Amino acid sequence: MPEARGNGKPGRTRRVGLRPVLLALIAVLYAISIPWYRGDDQELRLLLGLPDWVAVAILCYALVAVLNSVVWMRTPIDDDAPLSRALTADARGTGARGAVRSTPDPGESTP
């Protein structure tokens, strides 16, 4: 994972391992949230005042929210991080591309 490169701190190493696991868990919860497992001919069963398959879906999404929040808190976004190779290396071998940024027009940039 890019955020772990060049960082030997043990805490960071543990984070790197957890993030993909949590993302995989989120994918599993999404699969469970869809009522594939229920026949469409079955009678109404209530759970928490809702049809049971609806309650299961909501519980899955609540868990997704918690896990996803944890993943975001463990995703440090460094503005100075090295850029993706897709942006720095030209696949045709012509080197780095030019930056988009250009100089502001000094004459017009004041209110």
Added chain:
Amino acid sequence: MNFSEVGLLALAVYVGILLCVGEIANRSRRNLSPGDHFLGGRELGVFVLFLTLYATAYSGNSLLGYPGKAYRVGFSFIMATGFMMAIIVVFHILVPRLRPAAIQRGYVTPGDFVRDRFGGQPGGRALVLAVAVLMALALANFLLAQLKAMGEVASLVTGDLIPYSWGVVGLAAMILFYETRGGMRAVAWTDAAQGILMAVGLITLLGWLLSGSGGMEAVTLEVARVRPEAVAVPDAMGCANWLSTILLLGLASVIYPQAIQRIYAARTGRALSQSFAWMTFMPLLTTLVVTLIGIAAIPRLDLAAGAATDGVMPVLLREWAQQGTLGQAAAILVFIGALSAIMSTADSCLLSLGSLLVRDLLGQTGETAAQTRMGKLLAAAVLIAIIPLALERDLTLWRLIELKMELLIQCVPAFLMGIHWVRQSAFATLAGLLVGTAFAVGLTLMGTPQWGGVHVGVIGLGLNIAVVVALSIGERQGIPGDTPLEELA
């Protein structure tokens, strides 16, 4: 004073506040550069960033379209909570790599990334244009949906003291004024207040509905009695549609131009990740709430099918207001919250549209004040052009959402794959985009919006990705030094 007059007064006060905020934001600007106008000088901190992301993501579609859809289809629309949350999950693929590039390379629009990534390759300029056209169409569609929603809310809640057409035109003019004066700062500040109003208003409305109906279980049993199909477990096609909708909205919403520009506008990367950590809970507080509001309305209201169901929320508000002074005050709060959500999305669309037209379609990069002025003018022209379409009331908001997403999702390979895969070429990405778009638009025009419950836009994306992969690999065979597919981070 009756509800209509109170609603009119509240609307006038609210619009007055928006205009003041626009003026204050105008005086706070540092210069007239596109970076300052369209991205607020890249200074949005966690609190404002979170609320502007929230208010922008939850719009007229969420406040009127989603309850209308839930009213029509019943409990299966609980999928909406899933797809709104999926957006914040899918951002993991894009944000950690896009954000540093945006800061280091000075991006202002989504097209700046496409130009930077693919611009130097054969077909690169055409790809930038194609992505810009799809995004501009999606934004114009989104803006259209907001204008329709503004007209509906203004008309229904003021009891036609403000007719639909006046609501559309008048509120559009207000947005144009404060957005043009204050840029992203005005939009973000008003979004922050609008986001708080919206969340408080919705939760209050659901509480009133449930308490008046004897609780959730009583509502479910009543819905089952009145309309049994609304509580039925979705069949195989319904489940396929559930997954397809999560994919369609989860993937396409990530590349909303206004969402991408908020990634650029954050003060720091840390502020961005913290905002997303909060944002992930908002579908539970907003989408789930509006879905349950739409479902709770099934036994209470008997609305005609089609576009009339988008009026579920305003009709409920009027009913609530008839319960006495407290109900009237609470209904006004929700009304302003709903209108806030709609206007906050419309202003964000308009701001993005201006920058996108001038930089990505006309190809004017750089940081000049003339570019900012041109962006404002073009956005105003598009807004004026869209207003006549907004006066047509027959199309449901949900169908507008689907149409927009089926276009936008075809840009996914350019962003989500392009930022990771070194070997992906501009020509392959352009070919994939054209194939996917032709497929999705063609079938939609032929009256086939779905196959077996799966949206044609999602199938088109599958074709799109297949073309991108096949052509990129084929194109680059024999070139030394190429690297394989980079792992998804």
